[in-house]
Amino acid sequence: MDPLMPPPPIRRIVVDAPHVVVPAPEPETNGAVRMRPRVTTDVVERMRVEELTITYGPKVAVNGVNLPVHQGEVLALIGPSGCGKTTLLRSLNRLVELTPGAARGGKIVLDGDDVDAIEVTSLRRRISMVFQQPNPFPMSIFDNVAYALREQGSKRVKRAELMAPVRNALERAGLWDEVGDDLDRPALRMSGGQQQRLCIARALAADPEVLLLDEPCSALDPRSTATIEELILQLRESLAVVIVTHNLQQAYRIADRVAFMYLGELVEYGLAEDVFERPQHTRTAEYVGGAFG
Amino acid sequence: MSALATPPQERPPRLRTDPSGSWRAWPLRDRVLLGLCWAAGLALIAIAALIVLYMLVKGVQYLRPELLWDRPEASIDQSRSGGFLDPILGTVLIVVGALVIAAPLGVATAVWLTEYGKPKWLARMVESGIEVIAGTPSIVLALFGLAFFAQGGLGFLSATGEGGAVFGRSLLICCAVLSLEALPLIVGATREGLLSTPRHVREASYALGKTRAATIHRVLLPVARPNIATGCALGMGRVAGDTAVVLLLGGGTLQLTTNGSIPGLNYLQGTGSTLTTYVYANSPSGEGGAPEKAYAAAFLLLALVLVLNWAVDRIARGSNERLGWTR
Numbered sequence: 213m214d215p216l217m218p219p220p221p222i223r224r225i226v227v228d229a230p231h232v233v234v235p236a237p238e239p240e241t242n243g244a245v246r247m248r249p250r251v252t253t254d255v256v257e258r259m260r261v262e263e264l265t266i267t268y269g270p271k272v273a274v275n276g277v278n279l280p281v282h283q284g285e286v287l288a289l290i291g292p293s294g295c296g297k298t299t300l301l302r303s304l305n306r307l308v309e310l311t312p313g314a315a316r317g318g319k320i321v322l323d324g325d326d327v328d329a330i331e332v333t334s335l336r337r338r339i340s341m342v343f344q345q346p347n348p349f350p351m352s353i354f355d356n357v358a359y360a361l362r363e364q365g366s367k368r369v370k371r372a373e374l375m376a377p378v379r380n381a382l383e384r385a386g387l388w389d390e391v392g393d394d395l396d397r398p399a400l401r402m403s404g405g406q407q408q409r410l411c412i413a414r415a416l417a418a419d420p421e422v423l424l425l426d427e428p429c430s431a432l433d434p435r436s437t438a439t440i441e442e443l444i445l446q447l448r449e450s451l452a453v454v455i456v457t458h459n460l461q462q463a464y465r466i467a468d469r470v471a472f473m474y475l476g477e478l479v480e481y482g483l484a485e486d487v488f489e490r491p492q493h494t495r496t497a498e499y500v501g502g503a504f505g
Numbered sequence: 506m507s508a509l510a511t512p513p514q515e516r517p518p519r520l521r522t523d524p525s526g527s528w529r530a531w532p533l534r535d536r537v538l539l540g541l542c543w544a545a546g547l548a549l550i551a552i553a554a555l556i557v558l559y560m561l562v563k564g565v566q567y568l569r570p571e572l573l574w575d576r577p578e579a580s581i582d583q584s585r586s587g588g589f590l591d592p593i594l595g596t597v598l599i600v601v602g603a604l605v606i607a608a609p610l611g612v613a614t615a616v617w618l619t620e621y622g623k624p625k626w627l628a629r630m631v632e633s634g635i636e637v638i639a640g641t642p643s644i645v646l647a648l649f650g651l652a653f654f655a656q657g658g659l660g661f662l663s664a665t666g667e668g669g670a671v672f673g674r675s676l677l678i679c680c681a682v683l684s685l686e687a688l689p690l691i692v693g694a695t696r697e698g699l700l701s702t703p704r705h706v707r708e709a710s711y712a713l714g715k716t717r718a719a720t721i722h723r724v725l726l727p728v729a730r731p732n733i734a735t736g737c738a739l740g741m742g743r744v745a746g747d748t749a750v751v752l753l754l755g756g757g758t759l760q761l762t763t764n765g766s767i768p769g770l771n772y773l774q775g776t777g778s779t780l781t782t783y784v785y786a787n788s789p790s791g792e793g794g795a796p797e798k799a800y801a802a803a804f805l806l807l808a809l810v811l812v813l814n815w816a817v818d819r820i821a822r823g824s825n826e827r828l829g830w831t832r
Binding site: 305307310332333334335336337340341343344345347349350351359360364411414415418 | 703705706708709710711712713714715716718719723724727728
């Protein structure tokens with residue numbers, strides 16, 4: 213790719229979705245309550261995973277997975293530990309390439325373009341990621357968000373110019389009201405829940421199209437978890453959200469679609485209600501019923 | 506939720522020790538070992554205290570304020586041999602000079618080793634190179650420096666005699682050779698800081714579309730800053746305390762001399778002494794010039810190194826409070 217070419221323009225697809233509340237039936241398998249109204253209109257497909265296979269040396273982590281990712285929906289990847297869900301997630305923004313020995317087969321498509329054809333730094337600005345552990349950088353709250361906006365390594369852009377987008381990102385992450393008056397505070401002095409929301413703000417700052425979340429609540433207390441879950445539900449209107457979670461109740465609460473993986477293979481994919489209440493496969497039924505995990 | 510059967514209850518194992526944890530109930534062997542551990546720790550404190558107290562008593566006894574700003578003179582008469590202004594300045598010059606050379610080199614080496622490190626064989630060679638430098642006695646480094654810098658082509662670095670004879674001796678050459686002593690400490694400390702940064706912090710930066718260079722510059726180096734500072738302070742202590750290199754390469758003049766015409770640089774190109782060589786030259790085992798002044802200078806040197814150590818401690822402690830990632 214010509215290095216002088218400007219990065220491809222970000223395609224915003226506005227989904228005009230009337231929010232129709234369809235009361236979810238009371239779950240029988242667990243006590244979780246679905247939190248939000250379902251979007252009933254058609255959603256837009258942004259990414260597609262085709263025959264994806266990822267191996268670490270002799271170990272096959274992901275085996276022949278086909279999966280669409282839609283804007284306007286939360287897709288939850290569930291499955292027992294080591295089933296390849298995090299690897300699948302990390303392959304979407306090509307982060308898996310950083311793992312020594314990892315090899316990928318198959319195809320991943322973002323808006324019709326093969327991700328291998330997109331320059332990796334611009335790909336990762338379009339598909340951003342939040343990690344399991346809150347990991348703000350050791351700088352101020354402002355600089356953490358501004359880091360995502362600035363050119364590579366540069367500090368040249370003035371603070372005043374960046375204030376508006378930084379504020380916007382912090383507002384979208386629901387953090388502005390708590391930290392807006394003291395943006396110079398070191399980010400690592402915040403609470404764990406605040407740190408994780410800062411990481412979400414940082415991921416949102418570059419205005420991505422897809423947001424990947426790798427067990428974002430596993431290190432947090434229930435109250436912070438609830439805040440972040442509400443945040444995810446707001447965010448899915450404007451971008452595609454893919455979340456890996458160990459927490460079945462969380463998947464049930466927030467996911468529109470669920471993909472159940474087992475030993476690297478995609479066993480079942482469908483609407484959350486279907487996967488949780490009418491699973492087609494025995495393994496899925498056992499897993500969502502809590503038989504193994 | 507789990508369908509696994511609960512394992513049968515096991516009888517609690519018989520304990521050899523009192524669960525309340527009092528050492529009195531421990532077996533004899535454990536009590537003896539505990540005593541040895543305590544003794545080792547206490548002995549170390551006692552030795553350190555003894556050194557500091559001895560030097561304090563001896564040093565303060567002979568330390569006069571005017572010694573700090575009087576220039577030393579070569580004289581057998583104690584009342585006319587002056588103070589140690591020049592050795593103090595020499596020490597400062599050498600410490601700063603060696604650090605200016607060693608810090609960028611050390612940080613760059615550590616970054617390359619941890620963040621790039623390919624090809625592997627080259628990284629291994631770099632590592633053993635650092636180990637060799639760290640393990641080389643300073644007198645050997647000094648001898649090598651003397652042979653190396655006495656070559657005619659490198660004459661601009663050193664004091665030169667009549668007709669352009671290259672002596673291979675100057676404070677600048679001391680700095681260059683002493684920077685080798687500080688280098689392994691800086692590399693080690695910086696690597697430790699980079700290695701202890703969790704992988705997900707690097708990946709968080711890559712996941713924002715940042716290149717490796719931007720990640721190193723804006724995330725990893727700021728993270729490792731306390732470690733770099735620790736390495737530098739350790740290196741400074743090492744450089745300030747070295748005698749052999751300055752003795753061989755410093756030119757052996759008591760006073761700072763200038764060489765060359767560029768102001769500032771001419772002191773580095775000239776010769777001089779440091780507190781260590783001053784102590785050596787005046788100690789009872791050296792030429793036996795002035796043991797009282799040796800004690801005073803030694804106390805000053807010890808105080809300098811102790812302050813550096815204290816600074817290391819402060820920096821290290823501050824960084825622990827600052828970075829609170831879970832791994």
